[in-house]
Amino acid sequence: MSAEAATGEAWEDITPDAARRLVVAAVQAFAERGYHATTTRDIAGRAGMSPAALYIHYKTKEELLYQISRVGHLRSLAMLGEARDGEGGAADRLASAVRAFVRWHAEHHTTGRVVQYELGALAPDHYAEIVVLRRQSEDAIRTIIADGVAAGDFDVPEVSGTTLAVLSLCIDVARWFNPAGRRTPDEVGALYADLVLRMVGAGRR
Amino acid sequence: MSAEAATGEAWEDITPDAARRLVVAAVQAFAERGYHATTTRDIAGRAGMSPAALYIHYKTKEELLYQISRVGHLRSLAMLGEARDGEGGAADRLASAVRAFVRWHAEHHTTGRVVQYELGALAPDHYAEIVVLRRQSEDAIRTIIADGVAAGDFDVPEVSGTTLAVLSLCIDVARWFNPAGRRTPDEVGALYADLVLRMVGAGRR
DNA sequence: TGGAGGGGTGAGCAAGCGCTTAGAGTCCGG
DNA sequence: CCGGACTCTAAGCGCTTGCTCACCCCTCCA
Structure with a gap:
């Protein structure tokens, strides 16, 4: 099979929806600013959540x-x-x-x-x-x-x-x-x- | 003149000695950890100075x-x-x-x-x-x-x-x-x- | 000899960080 | 209908950060 058959982007396979939105938000923030310049408040905000919500789905930043x-x-x-x-x-x-x-x-x-x-x-x-x-x-x-x-x-x-x-x-x-x-x-x-x-x-x- | 006649590394032209040590320390710290993960305390410590000394020579980090x-x-x-x-x-x-x-x-x-x-x-x-x-x-x-x-x-x-x-x-x-x-x-x-x-x-x- | 200036320090400030906790809302199964 | 689980928020904690300030020491010059 052709190598060009690229796997889909996105993170559609991540459930629940909230965890997926956090990952997508984190990718964007990390790409723009770098890990250390990105805050958990920034990520959560981009995902439309509070900072504490991040810790429901992920142990740490x-x-x-x-x-x-x-x-x-x-x-x-x-x-x-x-x-x-x-x-x-x-x-x-x-x-x-x-x-x-x-x-x-x-x-x-x-x-x-x-x-x-x-x-x-x-x-x-x-x-x-x-x-x-x-x-x-x-x-x-x-x-x-x-x-x-x-x-x-x-x-x-x-x-x-x-x-x-x-x-x-x-x-x-x-x-x-x-x-x-x-x-x-x-x-x-x-x-x-x-x-x-x-x-x-x-x-x- | 050959392009390979590379300019010297180092930051020897920076005076005074303290300013030069701070730059050298900053280069090493930024290269290892990145700008945002590097603290002014880290830089100053590597230069053998206190954090406040940084601000004698440089306006900001x-x-x-x-x-x-x-x-x-x-x-x-x-x-x-x-x-x-x-x-x-x-x-x-x-x-x-x-x-x-x-x-x-x-x-x-x-x-x-x-x-x-x-x-x-x-x-x-x-x-x-x-x-x-x-x-x-x-x-x-x-x-x-x-x-x-x-x-x-x-x-x-x-x-x-x-x-x-x-x-x-x-x-x-x-x-x-x-x-x-x-x-x-x-x-x-x-x-x-x-x-x-x-x-x-x-x-x- | 005294004052000015340069260089430096210890201590601290205001702001912000990663993460935690108590409580609330929703949904579902018994 | 009720209790438990899941998800989320507001508020906050302990800590760290970039930077400032009052003070000190040393050198140099009039």
């Missing part, structure tokens, strides 16, 4: 962040794992992975910003768990690139460094993407897929 | 951040401007710019993190000023790429998008670079310069 981070990372991993295990050569799979990953970060740049840039606010045990997920995502990309090199389809002098570069490109989209800008998520995805294939020297042989 | 951000951005701009105006073809100048920029972000990743990721904590007037500097840095890279396309040395379907991609690569180094890691700043700079030249299709013709 940090647990909200953890939930957002975990779900976001699991989605990333699912997307990249799907691309790695897809059919086709390494070039097709790499292009597919980049298109999907870039598009996700563009379409869900608010979630992306929280997921990628608020790691430092996680409690140590939560952080350790998230790091494992991030490592697995990195491994998925590295595997595709290594496959390409092994098959002679790619010309890559340094697989790990190149893997990091590919991830940097994809992740950083969350930082700069502007929905009001001139490029759609699909357009950025396509451009970046092409740029990445050039980086790995696909098609030079 | 935000002014400290602004100073760090402004100097960092001016250094970036000087570096990139120098590369743009350097001698040689677009490929040489682009490679030079990327090598210098990446190396700077690797060597000074603490400053780099503050400069690139704590923009949201700046006061509106300071933020507006910094955005101008960032735009100029982006323009420097775009100019080199446009020159390459015009000269027929580059094969770039979308100059602006590619410019953003190049900046993403360079900037993101500050986020992940680890001095204890296996790559030196020079090695990352060289790898990234190569990757960027492939991205713009230099040497394909």
Whole structure:
């Protein structure tokens, strides 16, 4: 199945409705201001509730962040794992992975910003768990690139460094993407897929 | 003069010594924890002073951040401007710019993190000023790429998008670079310069 | 020698934070 | 109809924050 079959955004699966509204509000506030500059009063206000209501559904403010981070990372991993295990050569799979990953970060740049840039606010045990997920995502990309090199389809002098570069490109989209800008998520995805294939020297042989 | 002649790190030019120690302490604290999670007590403690001493040299906590951000951005701009105006073809100048920029972000990743990721904590007037500097840095890279396309040395379907991609690569180094890691700043700079030249299709013709 | 100025500290202020608690309202099952 | 569970609010607590102030010490100059 195509890696581009992106999982739905939103947090529709979160119940009850109040818990979902809090998560959505937290994502927006964390993305705009960062975890530490966001207050529980701010989150609750955006969700149309009192600050105390937050603690009915979540143990702490940090647990909200953890939930957002975990779900976001699991989605990333699912997307990249799907691309790695897809059919086709390494070039097709790499292009597919980049298109999907870039598009996700563009379409869900608010979630992306929280997921990628608020790691430092996680409690140590939560952080350790998230790091494992991030490592697995990195491994998925590295595997595709290594496959390409092994098959002679790619010309890559340094697989790990190149893997990091590919991830940097994809992740950083969350930082700069502007929905009001001139490029759609699909357009950025396509451009970046092409740029990445050039980086790995696909098609030079 | 070569763009790689990087300006010195450090903040040696800041006087008096106390003001300099406060800036150095602030850079470290902001890089580790982020602006909002850093307290004035934390900064002052790292500088070996009392919290009140901070206000002898700086009007507010935000002014400290602004100073760090402004100097960092001016250094970036000087570096990139120098590369743009350097001698040689677009490929040489682009490679030079990327090598210098990446190396700077690797060597000074603490400053780099503050400069690139704590923009949201700046006061509106300071933020507006910094955005101008960032735009100029982006323009420097775009100019080199446009020159390459015009000269027929580059094969770039979308100059602006590619410019953003190049900046993403360079900037993101500050986020992940680890001095204890296996790559030196020079090695990352060289790898990234190569990757960027492939991205713009230099040497394909 | 005394005063001014610069640099610094300890103590504190006003504001705000994350989180808790007592009480209220609603809904549902017995 | 009543009691329990769930959800929520108003009010508040203990603590921390950015910043200020009164005072002190040291150096320099007239």
